[in-house]
Each structure stands twice: as structure tokens, then as C-alpha cells.
Amino acid sequence: MAVAVTDYAGHEIAGAILYNVDGSVLIGQKASAASLSVVPASDIPDPTYIGDIKFGEALPAGSAIVGKVGIDQTTPGTTNGVQVNAALPAGDNNIGNIDVASIAAGNNNIGDVDVASIAGGTNVIGKVRMVTANGDEATHDTADAVKVCNPDGTNIGGTGGTAMTDDAAFTPGSSSITPMGAMADETSPDSVDEGDIGTPRMTLNRVLRVAPTLFAGNGNAPAAGYLDTPQSLFGDALLTSAVRTATTNSSTMYNHNHRGAIFQLNIDSAAGGGETLTMKVQVKIGNGAFITIFQSAALTGANRYNYVVCPDWGAAANEITAVGNYSLPRTWQIEMTHSAGGNWTYDLQFSYVD
Numbered sequence: 001m002a003v004a005v006t007d008y009a010g011h012e013i014a015g016a017i018l019y020n021v022d023g024s025v026l027i028g029q030k031a032s033a034a035s036l037s038v039v040p041a042s043d044i045p046d047p048t049y050i051g052d053i054k055f056g057e058a059l060p061a062g063s064a065i066v067g068k069v070g071i072d073q074t075t076p077g078t079t080n081g082v083q084v085n086a087a088l089p090a091g092d093n094n095i096g097n098i099d100v101a102s103i104a105a106g107n108n109n110i111g112d113v114d115v116a117s118i119a120g121g122t123n124v125i126g127k128v129r130m131v132t133a134n135g136d137e138a139t140h141d142t143a144d145a146v147k148v149c150n151p152d153g154t155n156i157g158g159t160g161g162t163a164m165t166d167d168a169a170f171t172p173g174s175s176s177i178t179p180m181g182a183m184a185d186e187t188s189p190d191s192v193d194e195g196d197i198g199t200p201r202m203t204l205n206r207v208l209r210v211a212p213t214l215f216a217g218n219g220n221a222p223a224a225g226y227l228d229t230p231q232s233l234f235g236d237a238l239l240t241s242a243v244r245t246a247t248t249n250s251s252t253m254y255n256h257n258h259r260g261a262i263f264q265l266n267i268d269s270a271a272g273g274g275e276t277l278t279m280k281v282q283v284k285i286g287n288g289a290f291i292t293i294f295q296s297a298a299l300t301g302a303n304r305y306n307y308v309v310c311p312d313w314g315a316a317a318n319e320i321t322a323v324g325n326y327s328l329p330r331t332w333q334i335e336m337t338h339s340a341g342g343n344w345t346y347d348l349q350f351s352y353v354d
Contacts, residue, residue, distance in 0.1 A: 180200075181199060182199060182200040182201060182202035182206075182208055183199045183200070183201060183202065184201075184202050184203065184204050184206075185201055186203065186204060186237065186240050187251070189201050203237070204240060236349070236350065237347065237348070237349055238250040238251070238253075238263075238334050238348040238349065238350050239334070239336070239346070239347055239348040240347055241266070241268065241345065241346065241347035242345065242347075243343050243344070243345050244336070244338070244343075244344050244345075244346070245338065245341050245342065245343055245344070246338050246341065247335065247336060247337050247338050248335075248336045248338075249333055249334065249335050249336075250333050250334040250335075250348065251333070252284070252331060252332075252333050253331070253332050253333060254330060254331055255328050255329065255330050255331075255332060255352070258328065258352035258353065258354055259310050259311060259327060259328065259353060259354050260308065260309045260310025260311065260313070260326075260327065260328045260352070260353050261308075261309055261310070261328050261350050261351065261352050261353060262306065262307070262308050262310075262350065262351050262353055263279065263281070263306070263307045263308075263309070263334070263348065263349070263350045264304065264305070264306050264307075264348070264349045264350070265279055265296070265299075265304070265305045265306075265307070265346060265347075265348050266304050266346060266347050266348075266349075267299065267301070267302045267303055267304075267305070267344065267345070267346040268302055268345040268346060268347075269302055269343070269344070269345040270299075270300060270301050270302050270342075270344060271338075271340065271342025271343055271344050272342065273340075273342060274300070275300070275338070275339050275340045275342045275344075276298035276299060276300055276339040277298070277299045277300075277336060277337070277338060277339070277344055277346070278295055278296055278297070278298050278299065278336070278337040278339075279295065279296040279299075279305075279307065279334065279335075279336060279337075279348070280292045280294070280295040280296075280334065280335040280336075280337060281293055281294040281295070281307075281309050281324065281328075281332065281334060282332060282333050282334070282335055283328075283329040283331065283332045284329070284330075284331035284332065284333075290332075290333060290335075292335070293309070293324065293326050294307070294309050294324030294326060296321070296322060297322070298339070305321045306319050306320050306321050307320070307321055307322050307323070307324070308320055308322075308323045308324070308353070309323075309324040309326055309328055310323075310324075310325070310326075310327075310328070310353050311325055311326060311327050312325065313325055328352075334348060334350075336348070
């Protein structure tokens with residue numbers, strides 16, 4: 001309630017003081033902005049509260065929103081530690097950049113990461129640190145190895161490891177390497193196309209065939225432009241041991257600067273019944289045909305026969321069955337002529353001579 005004090009003319013008197021009947025001041029009207037005194041109410045239960053917030057204590061539990069909060073950065077890691085106990089809500093919210101490498105070593109788990117759920121595109125996961133089962137980091141400068149498996153956990157391409165350190169000791173029965181295979185083909189080796197990969201060729205007793213120079217065709221004919229070097233003097237098998245019932249030719253052979261050759265025919269079983277087997281040394285002439293320059297006698301029984309085709313060799317002696325005093329030309333072959341269709345089992349070996 002406001003009380004105005006005026007004079008007899010109705011003018012308001014400034015600075016008037018009203019007194020109660022007991023002489024106490026009722027209202028002090030002064031020329032001041034703070035001229036009203038208010039007595040605190042006595043029915044407020046706790047003056048430290050403003051609404052639901054009490055000063056000097058922790059925020060009460062509830063769903064109230066605090067709003068923006070400033071974090072004390074005085075002592076990083078201590079005064080700015082904020083603990084969130086609730087799970088992140090589902091949605092498209094981004095956590096931001098996470099430094100996985102900063103996780104302390106131990107059994108800490110990031111959680112289950114569904115890599116397959118990453119959308120297709122050019123998104124980059126980032127650097128991934130790979131650790132072996134014993135806890136060592138797999139790097140290029142350690143002996144650690146990372147095993148690549150099929151989706152079901154089985155090995156790719158066989159069992160065992162496929163890598164070893166250079167110049168490392170090999171232990172039979174325990175060390176693992178990638179094996180190399182070769183194909184045994186004594187009669188008609190297959191050729192490959194330019195740019196293809198191929199399997200090396202070996203003999204029937206697992207000896208790898210290696211040519212000293214680059215050759216064309218079946219590995220015996222020198223390709224045009226390559227150095228024409230002598231073949232090995234140790235010889236080879238012209239025909240491996242097998243049952244044959246008809247006339248058979250060897251592969252076409254190429255003599256690299258040798259005068260002649262020695263041939264050994266091993267007949268394990270003859271056809272009998274008056275059938276014969278004849279070995280013929282044939283040379284190739286200009287029109288592509290082969291003509292015979294030497295032939296053995298018509299053989300009828302199982303035995304070992306040794307023949308020589310070489311100029312100035314002389315007469316047959318010792319274990320030499322027969323001699324043909326002819327030079328062995330560049331391109332030649334052997335023809336084994338059967339007189340009929342009986343079964344003959346034999347093999348034919350040879351070696352060059354100079």
C-alpha cells in the first residue's frame with residue numbers, strides 16, 4: 001500500500017516520515033532508489049534451492065536437461081574427466097575421430113565390429129594394426145607371419161605354410177614350403193602360348209629337363225637366331241620301355257656338331273612266330289622326308305644290341321653289334337620297323353660321340 005503525504009495545498013511532501021502510534025517509523029520515504037525494506041518470508045523450507053537445483057551439491061537424478069556445460073581444463077585427465085554411463089542411442093550420430101592405437105595394451109575390447117555392414121564405396125577404414133597370436137606386431141621386419149585362409153578357416157592351396165625366410169635352415173618333416181611340380185612327358189610335350197604360364201618337363205625318373213640354351217619346338221630344335229651349342233654327351237632315352245605292336249618312330253632329334261652316336265637297343269621280350277624287329281637310323285633331307293643311312297639286322301629274339309653310326313669308327317668289336325661308318329647329319333630320327341603285329345617290349349638309348 002502506498003501512502004502519499006501532502007500539504008494543505010495538495011502538494012506531495014518529499015522526505016516525510018510517518019510514525020506508528022508507538023513512535024516507530026512506519027515508512028521512510030527518501031530520495032533513494034533502494035528506499036523499500038522487505039522482510040524475508042518465513043515459509044520457504046530451504047533457501048539454498050532455486051527450483052529443483054540446490055547450490056553446492058550434485059545434480060539430482062532425473063530427466064532434466066542441463067544445457068551447455070563448460071568443462072574445467074585446469075588439469076587434463078583429472079578435472080576434465082567426463083564419464084558417460086549410458087549407451088549411445090541408435091541413429092546416424094557420429095562419434096567423431098577415435099584413436100584406436102591409444103587403447104592401452106591388455107584385454108580391452110572395442111566391441112563387435114560388423115565390417116560387412118560398411119556401405120560400399122570409397123570409404124577408408126584407416127590403418128589396421130595386425131598382431132599375432134603371441135602378441136607380437138606383424139611387420140615386414142620381423143619373423144611374424146600372417147596366415148591367409150578361406151572363409152571357413154581352411155588353408156588356401158593345401159596344408160602348411162608357404163613362406164620361409166631367405167637362407168633359413170630347412171628341416172625335413174617339419175618345415176613347409178610351396179612345392180614345385182613338373183610333368184613327365186617323353187613323347188609329345190605340349191606347347192604354351194605367348195604370355196601363358198606352363199609346367200616344367202621332367203623324365204619318367206623325375207629328372208628335370210633343362211636345356212642349356214633357348215630352344216623351340218619340343219626342346220631339342222634351336223630357334224632361329226639363338227646360339228647353336230653342343231648337346232650333352234651323356235645321351236638320353238629315345239624310346240622308353242613299353243609294349244609295342246607296330247612300327248614306331250622316335251622324336252625328331254638335332255645333332256649339334258657331333259660326328260656320330262652310339263645306340264643301345266634292349267629287347268625284353270620278342271613277338272616270336274617268325275616276326276622280326278629292325279632298328280633304322282634315318283636322316284632328314286631337303287624335301288622333309290627321312291631316308292635310312294644305317295639299319296640293323298632283322299632281330300628275332302630278346303637281347304641287348306649295341307650299334308655305332310660314326311665315320312672312321314672301324315669294324316665292330318667287343319660289345320658293339322654292328323657299325324655304320326657314316327656321319328650323323330643335323331636332323332635325324334630312329335625308326336623301329338615291325339614285320340607284323342606281335343607284341344615287342346623294348347627301349348632304345350643313345351649317346352653322342354666325337
